[in-house]
Amino acid sequence: MHILLVEDDESLYNLYSTEFDLNGHTVAWHKVGTGVVDRIKEEKPDVVLLDIMLPEKTGLEVLKDIKANPDVNKIPVIMLTNFGTQDNVHEAIENGADDFIMKHNVVPSEIVEKVESIVNG
Amino acid sequence: MDSDNKTKEEFISLMVHELRAPLSIIHSSADILKRHKDDLSDSKRDQLLEEIKVASEGMLDIVNDLLDTSKISSGRFEVTKEASDIRDIVRGQISLFTNIAETSGHTFKLDVSDKVPQIVMLDKERIAHVLGNLISNAIKFSESGEILIEVVPFDGYIKVSVKDHGVGIEESKQIELFHKFKQVSKPVDSNQKGTGLGLVVAKGIVELHGGDIGVISQKDEGSTFWFTLPLD
Numbered sequence: 081m082h083i084l085l086v087e088d089d090e091s092l093y094n095l096y097s098t099e100f101d102l103n104g105h106t107v108a109w110h111k112v113g114t115g116v117v118d119r120i121k122e123e124k125p126d127v128v129l130l131d132i133m134l135p136e137k138t139g140l141e142v143l144k145d146i147k148a149n150p151d152v153n154k155i156p157v158i159m160l161t162n163f164g165t166q167d168n169v170h171e172a173i174e175n176g177a178d179d180f181i182m183k184h185n186v187v188p189s190e191i192v193e194k195v196e197s198i199v200n201g
Numbered sequence: 202m203d204s205d206n207k208t209k210e211e212f213i214s215l216m217v218h219e220l221r222a223p224l225s226i227i228h229s230s231a232d233i234l235k236r237h238k239d240d241l242s243d244s245k246r247d248q249l250l251e252e253i254k255v256a257s258e259g260m261l262d263i264v265n266d267l268l269d270t271s272k273i274s275s276g277r278f279e280v281t282k283e284a285s286d287i288r289d290i291v292r293g294q295i296s297l298f299t300n301i302a303e304t305s306g307h308t309f310k311l312d313v314s315d316k317v318p319q320i321v322m323l324d325k326e327r328i329a330h331v332l333g334n335l336i337s338n339a340i341k342f343s344e345s346g347e348i349l350i351e352v353v354p355f356d357g358y359i360k361v362s363v364k365d366h367g368v369g370i371e372e373s374k375q376i377e378l379f380h381k382f383k384q385v386s387k388p389v390d391s392n393q394k395g396t397g398l399g400l401v402v403a404k405g406i407v408e409l410h411g412g413d414i415g416v417i418s419q420k421d422e423g424s425t426f427w428f429t430l431p432l433d
């Protein structure tokens with residue numbers, strides 16, 4: 081599986097990419113909220129992990145861009161959220177996000193399991 | 202809820218978040234190291250250990266700031282003055298932050314007046330902490346550019362100032378900066394974390410030396426944080 085991780089925290093990228101790699105998957109990293117749709121077209125990921133708090137553009141705005149573009153809107157999007165952003169989670173689900181992960185509540189292996197279960201049905 | 206309690210609740214929520222993020226990094230790194238101990242390359246293992254080290258240092262800084270803030274509030278905070286050269290402290294801090302500054306596109310300019318005495322009585326470690334906090338903030342709250350550090354004599358005091366070209370601070374918010382439970386601006390890089398306690402501790406340290414601390418700033422036009430220390 082190929083994953084596009086849209087996340088500005090380098091430590092989280094290091095951890096997630098290590099765990100995905102050890103489970104036979106590949107991760108492309110995009111650090112900002114701008115240019116995500118173009119990056120999806122380029123990478124053709126099986127799933128997008130999208131942080132809500134991003135520089136330049138919020139994850140919710142990016143989600144709307146993805147869902148409004150017929151070239152990329154079938155790709156599952158899982159939102160990564162922080163403690164205390166539950167309101168944003170509801171808005172994300174209403175705007176077409178497939179699921180969400182509270183990133184500081186889980187270890188990367190649990191993220192891999194969740195992503196595999198969503199993508200593989 | 203009264204405004205004091207609301208402020209305290211927001212502060213506790215901020216602290217929980219600031220501690221939870223690095224704790225999660227430590228937990229996740231340790232989990233990967235344990236479960237994949239036979240599969241990880243040496244470089245990957247080193248990277249995970251470095252993540253644990255950096256995250257735990259960040260947590261330690263927060264806990265130390267909380268402890269210092271508590272001691273300052275209760276009057277139990279102490280400084281130990283000794284004969285010191287402020288130039289050594291300033292150069293030491295610039296050297297400490299040079300790599301971080303280069304990574305974020307900042308440069309340092311140091312301007313020390315010849316009239317600043319060689320020896321001043323101060324707590325070297327604590328004053329280095331104050332200056333380190335101001336330099337760290339200048340990096341966090343400006344995209345890039347020069348950070349000017351000046352040391353000049355000032356009416357029976359020496360005045361140390363750190364000037365950046367960053368986001369600046371609205372006048373109405375400047376007074377809140379040196380008080381507990383406030384971080385009035387968001388760092389330019391959202392990876393940069395902040396509890397807002399650093400300036401509270403800095404104020405406590407400078408005041409125990411008999412000096413003062415403040416800021417001159419305008420929104421979007423950068424900030425100059427300064428502190429003074431008495432010469433006698």
